[in-house]
Amino acid sequence: MLPTGLKRVALHGVQWLDDRTGVMWVLRHSMFHRVPISAKWWYVFGSATMMFFTVQVVSGIVLAMFYAPSAAQAYDSLVYINEQVPCGWMLRAIHGWSSNAMCYMMLLHLSQVFLHGTYKYPRELTWLFGVGLCILTLGLAFTGQIMRWDADAYWGLGIGAAIVDRMPMVGNQMRAIMLGGTEISGATLSRFFALHVFILPGTTVALIGLHLYSVLRKGISEMPKAGEVVDPATYTKGYEARVHKTGVPFYPDAARRDMVFCGAALIALVGVAAWFGPMGPGGLPDPTIIEASPRPDGLFLWIFAALALLPPGSETFLLLVGPPVGIALLAALPFISPRGERAPSRRPLSVLIFCTIVTGIGVLTWLGVASPWSPVMNAWTSTPIAPAFVVGRTPLELQGALEFQFAQCRNCHAIGGTGGMRGPDLTDVATRLSWDQLVRQIQQGGGNMPAYGKTLSSVETQALAAFLSTLDGGSLRAAIPGAMESQQQIDAAPTPVDSSTTSDAR
Numbered sequence: 328m329l330p331t332g333l334k335r336v337a338l339h340g341v342q343w344l345d346d347r348t349g350v351m352w353v354l355r356h357s358m359f360h361r362v363p364i365s366a367k368w369w370y371v372f373g374s375a376t377m378m379f380f381t382v383q384v385v386s387g388i389v390l391a392m393f394y395a396p397s398a399a400q401a402y403d404s405l406v407y408i409n410e411q412v413p414c415g416w417m418l419r420a421i422h423g424w425s426s427n428a429m430c431y432m433m434l435l436h437l438s439q440v441f442l443h444g445t446y447k448y449p450r451e452l453t454w455l456f457g458v459g460l461c462i463l464t465l466g467l468a469f470t471g472q473i474m475r476w477d478a479d480a481y482w483g484l485g486i487g488a489a490i491v492d493r494m495p496m497v498g499n500q501m502r503a504i505m506l507g508g509t510e511i512s513g514a515t516l517s518r519f520f521a522l523h524v525f526i527l528p529g530t531t532v533a534l535i536g537l538h539l540y541s542v543l544r545k546g547i548s549e550m551p552k553a554g555e556v557v558d559p560a561t562y563t564k565g566y567e568a569r570v571h572k573t574g575v576p577f578y579p580d581a582a583r584r585d586m587v588f589c590g591a592a593l594i595a596l597v598g599v600a601a602w603f604g605p606m607g608p609g610g611l612p613d614p615t616i617i618e619a620s621p622r623p624d625g626l627f628l629w630i631f632a633a634l635a636l637l638p639p640g641s642e643t644f645l646l647l648v649g650p651p652v653g654i655a656l657l658a659a660l661p662f663i664s665p666r667g668e669r670a671p672s673r674r675p676l677s678v679l680i681f682c683t684i685v686t687g688i689g690v691l692t693w694l695g696v697a698s699p700w701s702p703v704m705n706a707w708t709s710t711p712i713a714p715a716f717v718v719g720r721t722p723l724e725l726q727g728a729l730e731f732q733f734a735q736c737r738n739c740h741a742i743g744g745t746g747g748m749r750g751p752d753l754t755d756v757a758t759r760l761s762w763d764q765l766v767r768q769i770q771q772g773g774g775n776m777p778a779y780g781k782t783l784s785s786v787e788t789q790a791l792a793a794f795l796s797t798l799d800g801g802s803l804r805a806a807i808p809g810a811m812e813s814q815q816q817i818d819a820a821p822t823p824v825d826s827s828t829t830s831d832a833r
Contacts, residue, residue, distance in 0.1 A: 360543060361574035362581050365550040369443070372436035374585035375592050376464075377535065379429035382596070383467070384528060386422040394474070396520035398513035401476040405608045420600035426468050428596055430626050433464045441660075442681060444669030445548040448559045451661040453545060456538035458657050463531045465626070470523035472624055476516060481612035482621035484511050486634075493643045511614075546570060547581075551669035559666060628695030629688045635700050636691075699748035702738040706746050713743045716798065727794025730787050734779065742798070750776060755799035765792040 345351040393412055395404040408415035437457060440446055446454035473480045484506070491505055492498045507514025546566065575581065606624070610616070623631050637645055671678050703710070717728050731737065739750040760768065769788050772778035783791065 357539070357543060358578040358582075359576045360546075361570050362547045362577050363549040363570055364573050364575050366547050366581055367550075368584060368588070369439055369550065370547065370581070371585050371588040372432050372439060375589050376429055376432040376436055378589045378593065379425045379432060379596075380464075380531065380535075382425040382593075383422065383429060386418055386425070387524070387528075389418060390422055391524060396516055398476070398516050401474070401516060402608055402611065405475060409605060416605050417600060419605035420603065421596065423471070423606040424600050424603070425596055426471050427624070427626060428592065430464055430468050432592075433461050437461055438681065438685075442671050442678065443548065443551050444557070444664075444667075444674065444677075446661040447557045447667070447669065448661070448665045449563060450541070450545050450548065451665070453538060453541040454661050455658055456534050456541060458654070460531065460534050460538060462654065463527055463534065467523065467527050467531070468624065468626055470519050470527065473516070473519040474523055475607045475609070476612055477608035478610035478612055478616065479607070479621045479623070481511060481614065483623060484515060486621070490646055494647060548669075551671070553668070553670040553673050555670075556668055557666045622695070622698070625692070629691035632691040632695035632698075635698075636694070697748065701747075702749050703747040704738055706737040707732050707735040710737055710745050712737075713745070716742060720794070720797065723790050724794045724797055726787075727790035727792070730783065730791040731794060734783060734787075734791070736791075739776070750774075753795060753798060757796050757798045760795075762792060762796055765795055 341351065390408065393404060393408050393415070395401055405419070408419055410416075412418075440454065440457065473484065488502050488506055488511070492502045494501055503509065505515075505518070506512070507518050549566070549569070622628065634642075634646070668674055712728055712732065717725060720728070731742075737746045739747040741748060741752045742754055744752075744754075756765070766788060768776070769783065769791060770778060770780035779788070
């Protein structure tokens with residue numbers, strides 16, 4: 328217990344500070360404002376997003392003490408943090424995984440607001456600030472990947488610069504602003520470091536303040552109920568009356584759920600960081616290594632897949648028009664539909680749009696992980712042919728199996744479910760193509776397949792066609808020159824007798 332004199336001094340100090348700053352008024356209105364009694368577990372995602380952002384800021388400040396934003400030293404500084412700084416690997420892991428968690432919580436929060444129709448009158452500005460925060464959060468995640476300054480970051484920047492360069496009239500200038508010159512260099516890293524450490528976090532803090540002020544100003548929405556429509560003429564008075572009558576203080580009633588959820592999420596974050604460790608850095612950012620296969624972090628894999636699958640003729644148009652139109656539609660949503668039902672059961676079109684978008688992003692993310700359009704460049708050396716496909720084959724067919732590996736066909740074609748997926752699976756190719764068709768496809772190519780007519784000799788082509796034509800039952804063996812005679816010789820050969828077995832029988 329404090330002495331009476333100290334209590335008076337402390338009370339006087341608080342009163343003096345409140346008189347000059349109004350801090351107690353702010354705390355009183357933010358912590359003890361009344362919220363609808365139905366505002367329960369659906370409403371915790373926004374607080375969790377802010378908690379993860381706080382983790383990002385704190386861990387980022389510590390990491391900035393060791394990180395060298397120089398093209399020559401950035402990669403080595405991350406290795407130094409991972410291997411030399413006490414618990415540096417854990418700090419990087421927490422920073423990286425909390426970035427992903429912040430993005431997912433933000434998207435969950437945005438989804439909940441959309442499905443519950445919370446963007447409707449009178450919370451239009453709350454929604455607009457939230458959309459801005461979502462874009463900034465994704466920007467922080469993307470620039471954070473660039474900070475790793477590894478092969479993925481280097482080639483990802485190259486792809487981004489190529490997209491920006493497609494902008495009509497101003498493409499070259501925008502690319503130069505993005506890269507700090509005509510090529511990826513130390514100036515590029517300096518620009519993205521400034522974005523990631525200063526500009527984007529500062530803008531995010533400002534928008535968080537505006538978002539929270541808007542929430543306090545217009546209140547937290549009630550859980551939607553079928554039949555309760557939003558009418559701008561009567562909604563505000565009705566909402567204020569209900570909150571005054573049945574609402575509860577944000578602290579401790581509603582804040583208790585936020586604290587429980589945030590605590591559980593924080594424990595999960597530490598566990599994931601300890602188990603999986605930090606993200607990268609990956610391979611060295613060497614522009615001479617052209618065999619690199621860059622890909623973004625998991626959150627952006629769906630964009631990676633969409634870019635890979637876009638038709639060449641529409642690629643530029645969709646890249647330049649799609650994102651601005653999507654953001655504009657999100658921002659205009661509360662003005663397009665400011666009134667009416669909020670319950671998802673009464674808004675089937677909104678639910679259908681949401682489910683379609685989520686399903687599309689999920690499928691594209693899976694495709695981004697599998698990357699079926701990309702050859703598996705090491706399959707010819709690391710993925711052997713299963714014994715079932717070579718047992719009992721003739722010497723010609725076995726030579727074809729070797730050609731199938733060494734000609735790197737395995738990089739694009741799978742047999743028995745293993746291998747590349749860029750081309751069709753050849754497990755049952757013998758049931759689909761004749762001998763002549765196989766030879767013609769090998770020699771002339773077609774589609775995404777290159778022509779091997781000048782690469783493989785006539786003997787090698789014959790051997791490869793012989794092997795492929797025996798797959799999945801070998802229905803075309805009769806068409807292989809000499810195959811029937813070879814098989815008849817194998818069948819007519821005497822079966823070897825195990826001498827030990829014979830002697831035991833005697």
